[in-house]
Amino acid sequence: MNPAVEDYLKMIYEFESDRKDQYVKNARLAEQFGYTIQSINEMIKRLKGMGLVEYKPYRGVRLTDKGRKEALKLVRAHRIWEVFLSDKLGLPWEALHDEAEKLEHAVSEAVLERLYAFLGRPEYCNHGNPIPDQTGHMAPTYKKSLFSSSVGETVVIKRVVDYKPLLNHLNKLDLSLNDQVRILEKDTFAKLIKVDKNGELITISQTIAETIYVTQD
Amino acid sequence: MNPAVEDYLKMIYEFESDRKDQYVKNARLAEQFGYTIQSINEMIKRLKGMGLVEYKPYRGVRLTDKGRKEALKLVRAHRIWEVFLSDKLGLPWEALHDEAEKLEHAVSEAVLERLYAFLGRPEYCNHGNPIPDQTGHMAPTYKKSLFSSSVGETVVIKRVVDYKPLLNHLNKLDLSLNDQVRILEKDTFAKLIKVDKNGELITISQTIAETIYVTQD
DNA sequence: ATAAAAGATAAGGTCTACCTTAATATATGG
DNA sequence: CCATATATTAAGGTAGACCTTATCTTTTAT
Numbered sequence: 001m002n003p004a005v006e007d008y009l010k011m012i013y014e015f016e017s018d019r020k021d022q023y024v025k026n027a028r029l030a031e032q033f034g035y036t037i038q039s040i041n042e043m044i045k046r047l048k049g050m051g052l053v054e055y056k057p058y059r060g061v062r063l064t065d066k067g068r069k070e071a072l073k074l075v076r077a078h079r080i081w082e083v084f085l086s087d088k089l090g091l092p093w094e095a096l097h098d099e100a101e102k103l104e105h106a107v108s109e110a111v112l113e114r115l116y117a118f119l120g121r122p123e124y125c126n127h128g129n130p131i132p133d134q135t136g137h138m139a140p141t142y143k144k145s146l147f148s149s150s151v152g153e154t155v156v157i158k159r160v161v162d163y164k165p166l167l168n169h170l171n172k173l174d175l176s177l178n179d180q181v182r183i184l185e186k187d188t189f190a191k192l193i194k195v196d197k198n199g200e201l202i203t204i205s206q207t208i209a210e211t212i213y214v215t216q217d
Numbered sequence: 218m219n220p221a222v223e224d225y226l227k228m229i230y231e232f233e234s235d236r237k238d239q240y241v242k243n244a245r246l247a248e249q250f251g252y253t254i255q256s257i258n259e260m261i262k263r264l265k266g267m268g269l270v271e272y273k274p275y276r277g278v279r280l281t282d283k284g285r286k287e288a289l290k291l292v293r294a295h296r297i298w299e300v301f302l303s304d305k306l307g308l309p310w311e312a313l314h315d316e317a318e319k320l321e322h323a324v325s326e327a328v329l330e331r332l333y334a335f336l337g338r339p340e341y342c343n344h345g346n347p348i349p350d351q352t353g354h355m356a357p358t359y360k361k362s363l364f365s366s367s368v369g370e371t372v373v374i375k376r377v378v379d380y381k382p383l384l385n386h387l388n389k390l391d392l393s394l395n396d397q398v399r400i401l402e403k404d405t406f407a408k409l410i411k412v413d414k415n416g417e418l419i420t421i422s423q424t425i426a427e428t429i430y431v432t433q434d
Numbered sequence: 435a436t437a438a439a440a441g442a443t444a445a446g447g448t449c450t451a452c453c454t455t456a457a458t459a460t461a462t463g464g
Numbered sequence: 465c466c467a468t469a470t471a472t473t474a475a476g477g478t479a480g481a482c483c484t485t486a487t488c489t490t491t492t493a494t
Contacts, residue, residue, distance in 0.1 A: 004480080004481065035482070035483090043482090058441060058490055085328065089332060099324070099328050102323040106319040107319065110312075111302065111306065111308065114307065219450085242471085252452070252453090255453080255472090256451070258473075275459085
């Protein structure tokens with residue numbers, strides 16, 4: 001279980017859970033990693049040999065139970081490190097992902113459990129993604145997007161997609177996790193949504209508002 | 218600067234500073250890593266190509282300033298992680314080394330500086346080794362061994378060699394960093410030293426007592 | 435139904451960091 | 465000062481994880 005293998009498992013896991021694809025296409029992995037499809041194919045064979053994925057030509061790849069278990073460990077490590085980096089070291093949220101990406105491969109389960117306890121067993125990371133426990137269970141994922149909210153509603157930002165350019169953009173808009181906003185106006189033609197945050201008017205494009213998840217307050 | 222290269226630099230650094238060898242012999246590196254001399258030779262050539270070491274056949278290898286700077290970064294990262302693992306997560310000292318070994322390669326300088334500040338800028342790690350600052354400067358290394366102390370002296374344990382079997386042995390003897398002991402008896406023929414720790418009589422072999430460093434109280 | 439697009443496989447290449455076996459050079463001790 | 469032990473170099477090999485070019489197969493869309 002080296003870092004390369006681990007990265008593949010995590011990526012496949014994220015695709016599976018993200019869009020509920022039955023099978024993840026090799027081409028999508030290639031695109032995401034920036035590798036050629038041939039490299040992906042080779043690696044998939046290796047993963048299959050290790051019993052971590054099942055693979056159907058022209059269909060794609062899917063995690064086995066064993067593979068999913070491994071992927072969850074990584075997701076868990078990643079999110080726990082994000083909480084540490086943010087809560088204890090004060091790293092800005094756009095920097096968390098890349099640093100956690102390195103740390104997640106560098107820690108034994110024993111240390112991870114201690115770190116988890118040290119952080120107070122958080123349920124969510126600093127982008128609002130749930131942290132699986134040792135058995136793989138996790139709190140629900142917020143699924144209601146900001147753009148799907150109705151005018152007049154007051155909502156709280158609970159999850160954002162962990163993608164650096166997006167996070168930088170949200171910084172510019174002065175939007176963070178747990179911010180409360182009220183929907184003032186939604187223009188489905190102009191593809192814009194206008195919200196109020198403590199008297200401040202913030203205009204957000206539909207594309208961006210669809211990557212922000214909220215709860216009704 | 219991949220992990221393999223980093224491990225070599227750190228090892229060479231440790232040999233250089235440990236025994237003040239002018240040049241580190243390839244064979245010693247081979248022995249320490251458990252690799253063949255040929256592998257060492259290849260890697261040394263790579264390191265030389267990167268300008269990290271100078272190499273004289275039949276003499277050995279020595280860090281260049283650039284190499285030493287890199288090695289110090291690693292030593293620093295290693296020791297800072299040890300403090301974190303011990304002070305914040307409560308890991309026993311015999312487990313620190315192996316975990317820190319993985320973490321030291323997985324962290325950017327920016328995060329390391331934040332971690333260092335979070336820990337209160339410690340001067341020494343939990344085996345008593347000094348932590349270099351960003352410029353490479355560090356507090357003095359304790360050099361007086363327990364075995365070199367005289368009968369009747371009261372000393373404090375300030376540094377131990379970071380070697381797991383030794384640390385396990387010290388655990389069994391109930392000896393830790395910052396323990397105060399009084400030398401009761403030193404038998405250079407039997408190669409034993411007897412000390413008193415809070416009324417407890419502890420017998421230590423010369424070999425072990427030479428890996429424990431103290432200050433006079 | 436078939437052509438174009440998408441996907442898979444095959445063959446051969448690179449680089450890193452290891453390995454082994456064999457030949458050669460140097461150092462040093464008697 | 466020369467033999468032996470030690471150290472170095474050379475040549476060729478492996479596995480992992482990537483690459484390219486070229487061929488072949490399946491899906492899907494008209």
